[in-house]
Amino acid sequence: MxxxxxxxxxxxxxxxxxxxxxxxxxxxxxxxxxxxxxxxFVYEGGYEDMPRAYGNGYMLVGDTAGFSFSNGMILQGMNYAISSGILAGEAAIEARKDNDFSAESLSRYQKKLDNSPAVLDKKNFQGISNVVWSPMVHRAMPALLESSLYSMLYESGNPKKHLSQIMMKSLKSSGMSSKDLMLQGYRLMRRM
Incomplete structure (x- = not known):
């Protein structure tokens, strides 16, 4: 930049x-x-859902190839579009030298992709959409955080409570069990 x-x-x-x-x-x-x-095109599927990135006479790059990344907090794509475009260009130059644009010839693009951050990130964060797009992450956890922050920051004139007391009260009012919270937290940590 x-x-x-x-x-x-x-x-x-x-x-x-x-x-x-x-x-x-x-x-x-x-x-x-x-x-x-x-x-x-914001691709929400994981590595296992990506289309084949090449065929007879074509190569897919950027959004079209499924090269965007979202972990629920950030969304990336331009970096993958640029890197996949560069790799496709390299593969096209090699195919041009051989005067062969068949799927077999263009499969060299996939080999280049397999060692690139675009594909490695997809593999490393495989399954993240199942976690970050769950109702618990988008409904229950924000409600829990909102309730906790409100209790911590709102001045009621009453004595302040410890964070653990505030969190437990918010957890009970959210309808989420502590087991569910820990399980979801574990899933998030594994995927993120």
């Missing part, structure tokens, strides 16, 4: 516009009409 800022490219639309004007690209998009601007 520092290099991009130094060169005056701080916005993604500026970078995309300069990309479209590049001599290798401009002839490919000349006469094309803008259909949609800045749309993204």
């Amino acid at each position: 520092a290099t991009l800022r130094k060169n005056g490219n701080t916005h993604s639309f500026d970078i995309m516009e300069k990309f479209a004007q590049h001599p290798f690209i401009s002839s490919l998009v000349e006469g094309g009409q803008l259909q949609e601007y800045s749309a993204h």
Whole structure:
């Protein structure tokens, strides 16, 4: 980003516009009409659900290949789009040298991907969507945190309680058992 800022490219639309004007690209998009601007596919599936990233005459990169990452707190994708695009470019150059764009030839792209952060992150965080998109994480746990913080920060004129007392009271009022909380916490820690 520092290099991009130094060169005056701080916005993604500026970078995309300069990309479209590049001599290798401009002839490919000349006469094309803008259909949609800045749309993204946020892939929520895990590694096991990713499509095959290559076939006869094509390679999938970025969002299309399922290269986005969400652990419930952050969402990433641009880094994977760039790295998968670079790897696809390398595979295309190699395929061009061989004058072979068959699925068998382009399978070298998958081999490159298998050692890249894009795929390794998907493998490392396999199954995370089952945890972070659960009703407990999106309903019960936020209610528990809200109740606890309210009890800690609200001035009622009564003596303050210890955090353990506040948490236990909030846990009881949330309808979640301490066993469920520990189990969900364990699942989150394993996946995150």
